[in-house]
Amino acid sequence: xxxxxxxxxxxxxxxxxxLIGPNGAGKTTLFNVxxxxxxxxxxxxxxxxxxxxxxxxxxxxxxxxxxxxxxxELFGSMTVRENVQTAAEICxxxxxxxxxxxxxxxxxxxxxxLRAVADTAAHTLPTGLARLTELGRALATSPRLLLLDEPxxxxxxxxxxxxxxxxxxxxxxxxxxxxxxxxxxxxxxACAQIHVLDFGVHxxxxxxxxxxxxAEVRRAYLGEPVEA
Amino acid sequence: xxxxxxxxxxxxxxxxLGEFIGLTIAGLALGAIYAIAASGLVVTYTTSRVFNxxxxxxxxxxxxxxxxLRVEQHWNAPLALFVALLLVAPAIGLIIEATLIRRLNxxxxxxxxxxxxxxxxxxMGIAFTLWPQTKGRLLPVFFGPNAHLSVAxxxxxxxxxxxxxxxxxxxxxxxxxxxxxxIGIAMRGVVDDRQLMSMNGRSxxxxxxxxxxxxxxxxxxxxxxxASTYQLDIINLTLLVLNSFAAAMLGRLxxxxxxxxxxxxxxxxxxxxxxxxxxxxxLVHLRPVLPTLFLFVVLIALPAVHLRSGTAxxxxxxxxxxxxxxxxxxxxxxxxxIVVAPFLHGTVLGNVNAGVALGIGALSIVLLCGYGxxxxxxxxxxxGFGAWLFSExxxxxxxxxxxxxxxxxxxxxxxxALPALRLRxxxxxxxxxxxxxxxxxxxxxxxxxxxRSDLAIPRLHLPGISxxxxxxxxxxxxxxxxxxxxxxxALRRSRFGRILVASKDSQVAVATLGLNxxxxxxxxxxxxxxLATFGGALYGSTQRLVTADNFQYVSSLFIVLIxxxxxVSTPGAALAGGLSLAIAPLLAVHIxxxxxxxxxxxxxxxxxxxxxxxxxxxxAVSEWLHDRLPRRVMGHTGGPPPVVVPREPSRPTVEVSRxxxxxx
Numbered sequence: 072x073x074x075x076x077x078x079x080x081x082x083x084x085x086x087x088x089x090l091i092g093p094n095g096a097g098k099t100t101l102f103n104v105x106x107x108x109x110x111x112x113x114x115x116x117x118x119x120x121x122x123x124x125x126x127x128x129x130x131x132x133x134x135x136x137x138x139x140x141x142x143x144e145l146f147g148s149m150t151v152r153e154n155v156q157t158a159a160e161i162c163x164x165x166x167x168x169x170x171x172x173x174x175x176x177x178x179x180x181x182x183x184x185l186r187a188v189a190d191t192a193a194h195t196l197p198t199g200l201a202r203l204t205e206l207g208r209a210l211a212t213s214p215r216l217l218l219l220d221e222p223x224x225x226x227x228x229x230x231x232x233x234x235x236x237x238x239x240x241x242x243x244x245x246x247x248x249x250x251x252x253x254x255x256x257x258x259x260x261a262c263a264q265i266h267v268l269d270f271g272v273h274x275x276x277x278x279x280x281x282x283x284x285x286a287e288v289r290r291a292y293l294g295e296p297v298e299a
Numbered sequence: 300x301x302x303x304x305x306x307x308x309x310x311x312x313x314x315x316l317g318e319f320i321g322l323t324i325a326g327l328a329l330g331a332i333y334a335i336a337a338s339g340l341v342v343t344y345t346t347s348r349v350f351n352x353x354x355x356x357x358x359x360x361x362x363x364x365x366x367x368l369r370v371e372q373h374w375n376a377p378l379a380l381f382v383a384l385l386l387v388a389p390a391i392g393l394i395i396e397a398t399l400i401r402r403l404n405x406x407x408x409x410x411x412x413x414x415x416x417x418x419x420x421x422x423m424g425i426a427f428t429l430w431p432q433t434k435g436r437l438l439p440v441f442f443g444p445n446a447h448l449s450v451a452x453x454x455x456x457x458x459x460x461x462x463x464x465x466x467x468x469x470x471x472x473x474x475x476x477x478x479x480x481x482i483g484i485a486m487r488g489v490v491d492d493r494q495l496m497s498m499n500g501r502s503x504x505x506x507x508x509x510x511x512x513x514x515x516x517x518x519x520x521x522x523x524x525x526a527s528t529y530q531l532d533i534i535n536l537t538l539l540v541l542n543s544f545a546a547a548m549l550g551r552l553x554x555x556x557x558x559x560x561x562x563x564x565x566x567x568x569x570x571x572x573x574x575x576x577x578x579x580x581x582l583v584h585l586r587p588v589l590p591t592l593f594l595f596v597v598l599i600a601l602p603a604v605h606l607r608s609g610t611a612x613x614x615x616x617x618x619x620x621x622x623x624x625x626x627x628x629x630x631x632x633x634x635x636x637i638v639v640a641p642f643l644h645g646t647v648l649g650n651v652n653a654g655v656a657l658g659i660g661a662l663s664i665v666l667l668c669g670y671g672x673x674x675x676x677x678x679x680x681x682x683g684f685g686a687w688l689f690s691e692x693x694x695x696x697x698x699x700x701x702x703x704x705x706x707x708x709x710x711x712x713x714x715x716a717l718p719a720l721r722l723r724x725x726x727x728x729x730x731x732x733x734x735x736x737x738x739x740x741x742x743x744x745x746x747x748x749x750x751r752s753d754l755a756i757p758r759l760h761l762p763g764i765s766x767x768x769x770x771x772x773x774x775x776x777x778x779x780x781x782x783x784x785x786x787x788x789a790l791r792r793s794r795f796g797r798i799l800v801a802s803k804d805s806q807v808a809v810a811t812l813g814l815n816x817x818x819x820x821x822x823x824x825x826x827x828x829x830l831a832t833f834g835g836a837l838y839g840s841t842q843r844l845v846t847a848d849n850f851q852y853v854s855s856l857f858i859v860l861i862x863x864x865x866x867v868s869t870p871g872a873a874l875a876g877g878l879s880l881a882i883a884p885l886l887a888v889h890i891x892x893x894x895x896x897x898x899x900x901x902x903x904x905x906x907x908x909x910x911x912x913x914x915x916x917x918x919a920v921s922e923w924l925h926d927r928l929p930r931r932v933m934g935h936t937g938g939p940p941p942v943v944v945p946r947e948p949s950r951p952t953v954e955v956s957r958x959x960x961x962x963x
Contacts, residue, residue, distance in 0.1 A: 106811055108606055128606060132813035144808040146801045157797045161814045172794075205808075212812055 079273065080266050082216060082249040087242050089262035090251045091282075093291060096268040098251045099141055102218050105249075106138050107131050118216065133165045137214035139205035141221045141251070147194035151204050154193050155179050158211035166213075175211060183207040184233065198225030216247045223254040235261040259283070267291070321453030322574040323567065328459035330566020331466030332524045334559045337543035338469055339517025344552050346486050346510035347396070348405035350725050353418035355540030357515050358522025360422050361388050362536055363430050365523045366438055376441060384519050392515030396508045402910055408724035410913065412674045413863050417906030419537060420856055424899025426533045431895075438527040462524050469517065470559055486510060534853065535587075541736065544729050545594035551601065565593055584740035591733040595718070598730055603721035606807045617868050617918045625788040628871075629781025636777035640770035647885060648769040649841075654874075654881030655776040656841045657682070660834020661862055661873035662780075662787050663827040668859065669868035670791055671823045672803030673724060676855050677715075677731040678831055680738035681708060683850030685832030686839025687748060689756055696760030696840065704836035705829040712828025716821045735852035743847035753846050756839040772841060779837065783830065784870035790826075799823060854880075860902035866915025875917065 080101065082088040090098055103109035105116055107128040115124045123131050146154050159172035159179075168175070180186050183203050188196065193204060202222045209217060219238075223231055231254060238261045242248055252258045258265065259279045267275040267282060269291035275282060282288055336358060343351045351357075361383050368379035395418055403411045430436070440446065446457040476483040486506050521543070522536055529535075546565050550557030569589055572578075578585050620628065636655075643651055660682050667675050685704040693700020715734065719727045744750040759766055759775075766772045790796050798819060802809045810816055839845055861879055865872030883897045890897070912919040 108807065108811075110605070127815075128807075128810040129813050129815050132811050136811075138811055140808070144805040146804040146808065148800060148804055149797070153797060154801075157794075157801045158812050160794045161798060161801075161809060161812045163794075165813050165815075208808070208812065 080249075082247040083264070084215065084247040085242055085245050086264065087238050087248045087250055087262045089258045089265035089279075090249055090268065091253075091255075091258055091265060092268035095270065097271040098268055099220055100271075101268070102138060102220055102249075102251065105131075105218060106136055129165075132212060135213075135215035136218070137209035137212050137216070138218035139202060139209055139220055139222055143198075143201050143205065145193045145196075145201055145204060147192075149193055150190050151185050151193055151196070151200075151207075152176060152180065152189040154204050155185075155207045155211050158208040162212045172211075179207045179210050183210070183237070199227075199230060201225070210241075214246060216249065217241065219248065219250045219252075221251055221253060223252050223257045226254075228256075231257050232260075315452075317451035317453045318574065320451050321455065322570045324450075324453075324455050324459055324463075325574075326567035326570030327563065328462040328528070328566070329569055330563035331462040332521050332528070333539075333543055333546050333565050334466045334562035335462075335469050335517055335524070336521035336539050337546040337558045337562050338473060338555055339514040339521070340540070340543050341547050341550070341552055341555055341558050342473070342486075342517070343392075343510045343514030344547075347400060347507035349400050349403055349411045349415065350552070350729075351511070351514060351518075352412060352415040352540060352729075353395070353422060354514065354518045354543065355522075355537045356419040356422035356426075357388065357391055358518040358520075358525070358539055359533055359536035360391070360426055360522075361515075361519030362438070362522040362526035362531055363426055363436075365519075366430075366436055366526070366531060369439065370436070376439075380523070383523065384516050388515040388519035389512035392511035392513070393508055395515075396511035399907070399910065400507070400511065401504060408728075409668065409672055409674050410909065412725065412728050413860065413906060413909065416676075416856060417860055417903050417909075419540070419903075420860060420899050420906075421903030423533055423537055424896040424903050427896035427899060430531075430533075432533060436531040438523070438531065440527065456528075458524070458528050462528070465520065465524070466559075466562075469520075470555070473555060482506070482509070538736070541594075541729070541733055542590040545590040545597065545733075548594060548597045548601070548726070561593075561597070565590055568593060581741070581745055584744055588737050588740050591737050594730065594733050598718055598722065598726065601721075604723050606810055617866070617914050618921070619791055620788060622785070622789060622792070625785045625870075626781075629785050632781050632874075633774065633777045636774045640773045643770065643773070648773065650881045650885055651878065652769055652773050652776060652841045653838060654878035655773065655780055656834060656838035656877070657858070657881060658834075658874035658877030659776070659780050659783055659837055660685070660831045661858055661877050662783055662870055663831035663834070664859055664862045664876075665787055665867060665870050665873050666790070666830065667823065667827040668863070669866075669872075670796060670799045670803065671820075671827075673719075673820075673823075674728040674859065675731045675827075676728055676859060677735035677738070677852070678858055679850045679852060679855040680735045680742075681711070681828050681831035682835030682838055683738070683743050683749075683845075683847075684708070684711065685835025685837075686756055686842075686845055686850075687743075687754065688832065689836035689839050690754055693757055693759070693836070693840070696757040696766075698759060698761060701759065701833060701836050705833040708832025709825040709829040711832070712824040712826070713821050715828065716824035719824065720817045720820055732852070732855070735855050739847065739850065739852045743850050749845060749847050753844040754839075756843055756845060758843060759837070759840045776837065776841070780874055784873070787830075787870050795819075795822075857898055857902045860906045864902070864905040864908055864915060866917040866919075869915065869917045871917050872915060 080088075080090065090101070092098055100109060104111045107116075107123075107126060107130075111124070115122050117123070118131070118134055118136065121134075123134065123136075126134075146157060149157065156172055156176040159168075159175045162168060163172055170178075180189050183206055185200065185203055185207055188200055193201065196204065202225055206219065206222060223234060226234055235257055238248055238250070250258065250262060262279060265277060265279055265282045266273060267285075267288050274291055275285050275288050277285070336354065340351060340354050343349070343354070364387055365379055365383045368374045368382060369376060372379075374382075399414055399418065403414060405411060440456070440458055441461060442457045448455045448457075448460070477487055478484070486509070518539075521539060525536060525539060542565065543562070546561035547558045549561030549564075569586065572589060573586060576582070576585075640648075660678065663681070664675070664678060667673050685708060688704040688707055689700045692703045715731070719730070722730065742748055748754070758772070761775075764771075764775075766775050791800075798809065798814065802814065802816065802819060806816060842849065857880055858876060861876035862872050865875040879901065880898065883901060887895050887897050908916060
């Protein structure tokens, strides 16, 4: 079965790029291919114009790729703080960090808004906070490309707005962010550019307003019949 | 192929066609038995996603049940086979599935391995009790002693032909079942998507139970065929699981056709090696390890597995004592040893000494399994290697010998880890079991090592301090254990410790954070194996005389189980485990001969504790005490207590958001 067919998607630095599409569109598969968890049968993954297709998962991370997971991959037996700290410590193994891991951990906890639950065991967190913990962990590696797989699920509307602001803030610092999300409000609010996938095929790209009015997108994603 | 030295000078016997045919049929017959066993293993694994380490043990029990009915009760063969294979075996499979397997999280490979290992050991204990190995048992051949064919001057027994015919029948039957029956198709569906199946109204639990019933029946059939061709031996029949695992690995435990191919290759390999090679000298024990060698070749040839997301295990946090606390506990242990040592004498003192030494080696299990999440079933091989090295290097008990043992252990561990890097937890565990078996036959049993006579090992001699008396040695070992366990805890509190535990919780996550899992795995294996060989050297020095029997590969199963029972993430469990194993034989003196399999019962049935208390006895007791005793007494240290609220992964929330998205 082909999960992705001739999909070509880019994410520019200092910008939030959205990736939307119905369930089974191949969004998570694309993330897996980009991060090296799945090998593509063809095609290439370029990062800063360098071909990283043959590199291992950890080598790509060391180049500045980080991600969160739709199906959570938390360090369940650790606290939220330890989750972020361990990520910062892993990062210390492969890159020179001027600030000690502990200090960076505290900064990230504040930034992502996890201070209140810092000492809570990660496996007891509600989904929204668990996803933020994964984000905090990814940030601990100071990524240049951040892949977020449905980070908004589990957030209420106020949290969702804060989250969009956080994304804008991160992008303004120069990171490229690729956001997979079902919460259309969040996508429209946070993204400057949006790509749409349907059954592994790239069907549209454009600014939020263009996507909103694209007939093909409405048919594939919102289930509306295409008017003849 | 390796030929034993000296064959070149002898005239080679001409290989006749008849011989070749005879050997080929014998090989096919053995391969047929492996194929039946291995296909049972694959059916169970693919449907329930739990690898049945007890597969061979079920086959073994069924062979004895059949013997009981056929020989002791004088039933006729068809009736005995019907009852054994179609009633008792499926019932055993169903009971194991319903009481144990259903409660496991298939993603938690470690726990699944430990629980099925416990079933295996418990079944062995039951077999040793019901059918003591003091008398030989034989199964009658199926159609009488004169039932055989003659092809090109070679005798071909009906047993061999029956095995081959049954393997063909199994292959055809499984194919028809999986492709032509609704329930078989549903079982294949479970493999692809469990959730989807349950939404379609098929209960994955029911299909999983069915797969265990089928698996047990096939295991039973293979067991009975093995026993009627070879012999009724509890350990050899149980290890049928290793042989069938080797065959099934060719199809990566999923592909039945490749599994059959692997089984036939194995069977032929056995027949030709036995028929054409002179197995003398150090090759004398080659035959039982052939499947292991085959397994290693397959494991090296297979492509490495990819990391898979969505397999994170939610493990519970346990309290890690702070540095001062762990040193305090160690000091208490040493004081206890000083107080108790003068009251212990003779065998008891000797066994307690051995237990503490084993405890030091068992700390490697805490590192490897508790912190790293890798189940290793070869620890006794490392103990034996350490003991042997100390006898070679530690002349006059020179402590440098201990360091050499540890350093060599680190190198050995790194080498063992190399192929292990490519493997998943399950494959790794089984290949360590295979490694333990290989080490036993090809190393410890060699006359130059400890196969022919007792190996004398000097008692450790520290400058100015004599450890010749047992009580002094006990105090010394307690000090070493206290320091080593404080070291293990310090490592757990370090950056490396956090990275280990993080890797155990989610390999995918640490890799996407930039961790080179290979390096950390090699480092962990090197450290743990160094600790194991170091402990083994102390064990040897404590025992003074050892034989290959001291390092039986089955013992590796006991020690891993017992450490899990006490709490695999707790260094204290290593000591408790080592002492329990060393002291169990002393109890055996006081109980009827029939119930001598104390160790099997203690470790096998003991491990079922884990279903209720996954963190083990020691953490459970310490939590209990912590809740009941005043804070002052417990000296609460180290961070706030972990919040332990068992929760399911929060998938429903994701579903809700999807629904919301499609409404948008």
